[in-house]
Amino acid sequence: MSDTDGVGSTCPFGVTEDGAGAASNGAAEDEGGRETFAGPGEDGEIVAGRHRLGDMQEQQEALPVYTATPRTLFPLQESRSPHKTHPLTLTWAFGMNKALPVFSLQDKERLVTFYGCAHVAVMYDHTSASQHLLQGHCSPVSCLCASEDRRWLVTADKGPDSLVIIWDSYSGIPVRTLFDSHPEGGIAEVAMSRDSKLLVTVGAREIQRVCIWDWTTETETPLCVKEVGPEYGRQQHILFHPTDSNQLLSNSESRVLFHTKEEGHLEFSAPKISDKTFKKAVGPFSQSIFHPGGVQAVTATLTGNVLVWDTPHRATSPGLPPRKATKLIQLEMHGISVLTQIDSFIVTGNVQGHVTVYDEHFKQVERLSQFGLGPVASISFSREEDCSGGGLSELSLESKPFIRRFVLSTADAIMLHVDPQAGPPHMLLRGHSEALHAVACHPCQPVIATGSRCGLLRIWNYQQKELLYCRVVQEKRQIQCLAYDAQGVCLALGFTCGAVEILDTSASQYDENHLLKYSSHCISHVAFSSDSQYLATADTGNTVTLIRLHSEDGRKVWRYLGRHRCHYKPIQDLLFGVQLDNSQPRLFSLGMDRMLVEYDVLGSWEDDLRICSVERVEQGAVPTCMAWYPPLTSEHFLLTASDHFKMKLFNSTTKMCSRKTLLGPTYGSPVKKIASLPASGGGNQKTHYLVFINQDKVGLQILPLDGNPHKSFAMLCHPTGASSFSCSYDGKYIFTAGGVDCTLLSWETNLNALEAVASLGGQGIEPFYGLLEGGREGEFYKEMEDYFYHCQLRSQAVDTMEPRQLSTTIPLAEVPFMMRALGFFPTEQELEDIHNEVKFSRYAEMGEYVTDVDLEEFIKLYVNHRPAFEVYMPEMERLFELLGCPNEKGEQYLNREELLDLLQARGEHMTEEELAESFITLLGLNASGGSDLGDGQDIGKFRS
Known part of the structure; x- marks a missing residue:
């Protein structure tokens, strides 16, 4: 992947200090150097055409789309040595987005699945255990779809600068990118027509825009657009008619919309239906499809019903074909979460994890209920026909079983491959279904442990991509943090309930464990000492707990030593170290209260955790x-x-x-x-x-x-x-x-x-010039040089007539004046930090203090100590709101006396004389500045 300068880039993967990014793209290039795309032609063949990709650059060594085959991508990826040009390269994605569907790209030789994971989409070849990551989004992928023949894959996202990207599944190259298709909030749903020529997108804002695109042409605007108001509910599912791309079907939880595209316009009808229509509860809608017969439509509900929509008049009439709900069938006892169709069959997946196959008359053909999983989230069938030569259209309940292979995903982030002829389903992937916060690498082996809020602990060999251990923690304990000890023998799990479990990883089944619970608050941090004799935890109750390893009857047992609530705000970090002279353990905690606390590990006794020091x-x-x-x-x-x-x-x-x-x-x-x-x-x-x-x-x-x-x-x-x-x-x-x-x-x-x-950024002082306004040639740098020379004059007395000593430095005492002259006003504590930083910079190596600073050293001090970003007026107003109190009108109010009291009593408080001097100078009452306050008359004016 190649870098870009980031200007106008819509997918900044690599980010430089000034916000520039590195984007990736894989458009093929023709002989004239023009960017091209490929898409289906009139008869389904692949054709190439020009395509603008904005600032995105070509993917290096990209394969031409028109030469790719179904077996091109992964064999090439396996044999090609990676050419990495970035300091960090994404190599593998563990887990999946359970809210997105999973698509089967399977052929007769390879089992490949397509799914979403964070801001990337994954093509996973389970046969060779390899992944191809489709990177192009800077926001989480919000929807996916695949063409009927699985040649074209579509990814879209929500968020700023949202994108719709069409990928070639044979080569992994993005062939078309739609920029700013829904700038008001991104894309909620996407679908592709059966002939792969049209694409429909649904916006994510409250008023949803439905756009139909001809992605195979150069046009940058949709063919037609229609807005759907909130009164129709949030459209959560959309698809094209299998034989007529001018008709579409979408639904929310309460309404079903029938869309028709005619002469560049998109219109829809939304027949009303309620529990009174059939005198029974209908239930919330989940998904809709066009009936395999092509005329009717079917909508599934979360109460197990299916609603059949029909056209009262079969004759074709201009305008929108009228639709009416004609039947409500209680198809299943449990809610139907997935409704799809393959050939002439209708397939459902319900909230109990069962998959059922029906013929076009809703007669059950096959029921697969041996999964024992959670609600079905998606079902995707393989591309190949029946291996025995017969198609699904020949199947019936009496003749043949259902034999089409498919991939199923559940709401619990589980992916299964089901082959009715091969026996039980095969689990392809089990991800974390709830938030994943805990991750820890083994200190001396290619092993990584992960734990999530669903209580799932998984230990992987990340080189072989082999799962070594998997367990769901009992009693519904949610894992918040993990840590290995220095030898990798023990693995500590911190739970949200306040318990800590220590696993012995040397046991073959990880079955030896110690469960300790000394807190009722969530364990936020766990850490082992370097000698593996101590374990420390921090919890959301702002408490640190120390546990020690004891030997009892030849067994190693972890025992409670002590705990201390040493912070009044949340603990940000917990860290073990060693003493410099004897290698004994040291323990530190850092809190949001700005306190660094060191604990006396060796001097603590049972139920008595002692503190060495507390530093702000x-x-x-x-x-x-x-x-x-x-x-x-x-x-x-x-x-x-x-x-x-x-x-x-x-x-x-x-x-x-x-x-x-x-x-x-x-x-x-x-x-x-x-x-x-x-x-x-x-x-x-x-x-x-x-x-x-x-x-x-x-x-x-x-x-x-x-x-x-x-x-x-x-x-x-x-x-x-x-x-x-x-x-x-x-x-x-x-x-x-x-x-x-x-x-x-x-x-x-x-x-x-x-x-x-x-x-490439330069050596020595050169990179720091770029942090100054205008650089080395700018006015700010020249002004800095003038102030620096003036400080040299001040240090040698301005009015002296004696010959001056040429020097390239200024005394350390002049640094605060230089800082203030350049617009940075450090506090007294910050000035002391600057003084100590310079004074002791060479003391450890040379045993001497530094008392002078040259211009280059001052520039480094200035750019490192000044605020990283300017303080704007809104921030100042927010600070005054924090200090003030609401008045009768509800406005934040701070009177003069309160402000003066705060300045003289809080923080680095000022004396009355210092405060008077500052205000008199700021108000121009003392033109010469300094501390000349006369005989006290100016102080009297200030007080009044």
């Missing part, structure tokens, strides 16, 4: 996470990140506040979790790397940290929010958990590519 690490920012900084210097540092897009280094021994403050990755949202990437066989072994996630991206950063934006790289991973991540023991893979999207994505690292990206 932030003033206004909220810390989000922490990690141990790699040993790049002689000092041992603790690294923290905050919601102000800053990272700070703290000496782990002295706890000196903010030994260094650095600009963190700025990819739309603050960093929420960080970890050091384990050493791998690739890249520079002398270089260390940091892995991070923010709200929806996963990224890498080259260490040491210095604020250089070109040393970091991020990729969109989970548009609905990344909840956690874990790194493989060798640093080759990063696994991200998607939380509410119930999926796990595997990313392969390419550290050489990351180093190349950083080198």
